[in-house]
Every structure is written in structure tokens, then in C-alpha cells.
Amino acid sequence: MKLPNDVRDLIRALLWQRATDLGWSGLADTERSRYYEQWTREAAIGGALAHYMDSRKVRVYIKDSLMKPYERARVSGTEQEILAVLDVDPTLEVVHRYMKPHGLRFMGGQVIAWGKSRDWKLILMAMYERTTLNYGASSFGTVLLESGNTADERVRILVRGAATRLGIARVEWID
Secondary structure, eight states, X not given: OOOOHHHHHHHHHHHHHHHHHHTGGGSOHHHHHHHHHHHHHOIIIIIHHHTTSOGGGHHHHIIIIIIHHHHHHXXXXXXXXXXXXXXXXXXXXXXXXXXXXXXXXXXXXXXXXEXXXXXXHHHHHHXXXXXXXXXXXXXXXXXXXXXXXXXXXXXXXXXXXXXXXXXXXXEEEEO
8 A cells, every 4th residue: 555645744744743843953862762662553654654564664664665754855955054154156157066065166267065074074975076076176165964973173183184184175064
């Protein structure tokens, strides 16, 4: 039996509101896992989903189909803030949008990327790859949304050093 759109949308709205209230992006993986288990057992969430799918698949569905899009939407929704932090003219023409991690390449070749600070290595390497593979591209800047992993100044110095070695002009944080 297929999950009706209205049921999916209702459960997604409920979970996304809870995630916002919990400060989902700042939670450790162990805490997130605890909430996945709790929601799976909860009648209004896991119980409702189990009417439409094998109950052993409910937790995976919550995690992959309902909560991953929450994170993507949250990170995508910060695009204007990212541009402001990097002092990028918002009228510049975007020639390519990247996902995983999020980023933009502008008409002039400037590339920017952003994501959660817990993924800083992935983000910096994606910047390196994107500029190396696109002739004339330059690594303009990266913004890390602080998720508790790079709050310490020593770690930020490490991240900036890695960015410099990879040719990335700027690394900024949004706390």
C-alpha cells in the first residue's frame, strides 16, 4: 500500500517542527538516533507509517525520506545569508548550483560552498575539486554553519590552514 501524500505531509510537518524545536542541526548523532527510535515507537508517527509499510522500514523512512530533506532545506534556505557573509553581490549570475555540499559557481568563475561545520573536510575538498575541474574557476569562499564541531578556535585555525593549502580564499562561520 502506498503512503498517501496527506499522511506523509502531516508527519513531515510534525517532525520538522520538532526538529526545529530541538535544534536538530546541533544534535550529536547519538541524540538523533535516540529521537529516531522514539519517533518510530510513537503511535502518531511510527504507528501511522506502519499502516503503509513494513514496520521494520519505518525508522529508515523517517531518517532518509523525512529528515534528510529537513537538513537539505535548512542548509539551502541560508543562501542569501551565505552571500551576505561572503560579501557576494546577490545580483551575480549563477551558472551552476551544487548539492552535497551546497554551492554556487558564478559567471565570473567564483565558486562558493557551504554546509554544516561537521562536514568541513568534505566541503573544502568539494571546493578544491569544483575549481580544479572547471577551467577559470576560483575558490572564492566557504561558509560553515556551526554544528558544534568547529567552535573551538584551535579547530578553526586548522580548518583555515587546510583551506589556504587548498587555495580557498575565505572561510567564514555562521554560529
